[in-house]
Amino acid sequence: GIQVEQSPPDLILQEGANSTLRCNFSDSVNNLQWFHQNPWGQLINLFYIPSGTKQNGRLSATTVATERYSLLYISSSQTTDSGVYFCAADQTGANNLFFGTGTRLTVIP
Amino acid sequence: DADVTQTPRNRITKTGKRIMLECSQTKGHDRMYWYRQDPGLGLQLIYYSFDVKDINKGEISDGYSVSRQAQAKFSLSLESAIPNQTALYFCATSDRKSAGELFFGEGSRLTVL
Numbered sequence: 162g163i164q165v166e167q168s169p170p171d172l173i174l175q176e177g178a179n180s181t182l183r184c185n186f187s188d189s190v191n192n193l194q195w196f197h198q199n200p201w202g203q204l205i206n207l208f209y210i211p212s213g214t215k216q217n218g219r220l221s222a223t224t225v226a227t228e229r230y231s232l233l234y235i236s237s238s239q240t241t242d243s244g245v246y247f248c249a250a251d252q253t254g255a256n257n258l259f260f261g262t263g264t265r266l267t268v269i270p
Numbered sequence: 271d272a273d274v275t276q277t278p279r280n281r282i283t284k285t286g287k288r289i290m291l292e293c294s295q296t297k298g299h300d301r302m303y304w305y306r307q308d309p310g311l312g313l314q315l316i317y318y319s320f321d322v323k324d325i326n327k328g329e330i331s332d333g334y335s336v337s338r339q340a341q342a343k344f345s346l347s348l349e350s351a352i353p354n355q356t357a358l359y360f361c362a363t364s365d366r367k368s369a370g371e372l373f374f375g376e377g378s379r380l381t382v383l
Contacts, residue, residue: 203377204374206373247312251370259315
């Protein structure tokens, strides 16, 4: 299956700071999603973004499919942004998502 | 109420026992999935189902079986649980008519002693 690599593995931010999380994938994709797993283990769908740019409040994401990477931007970070951010990609069209190992974000007050 | 509901949310069992994790959804989606998450890792696909009569193996199906009892229900069974099946299990759904977004249940934490 497709290989998904995320960086950095860990990130500590002061509240109010901005950050960029990166996801590289090994092949062309027809599905790419970003998820946030909160400290209680819940997985929340942030973006479905196989290409282009989307924004939702303080979060935005950009996928450059031709260069096989996606970026998640978090602006004005809050303590509630803490958790693990996963990127997942699929190339089959069957939603057989392959997940990266995540970026663990800690936002300190 | 959650759109994708998993039961039980937590379970402790012993090696060799049969365990069933259940998933039901009210989203009306046709596709359902079971994923496993090990500590510090991403999720791995165990099984997926595109409709009641279509069930497929994922990356790590050995030691697991599934049943799609209805469009809204998808259960995962461990016929004889072993300690390395201790993990967090997630059910997910998607709709083939939509863009392909995946929606997850709240997870079932299984510990095999």
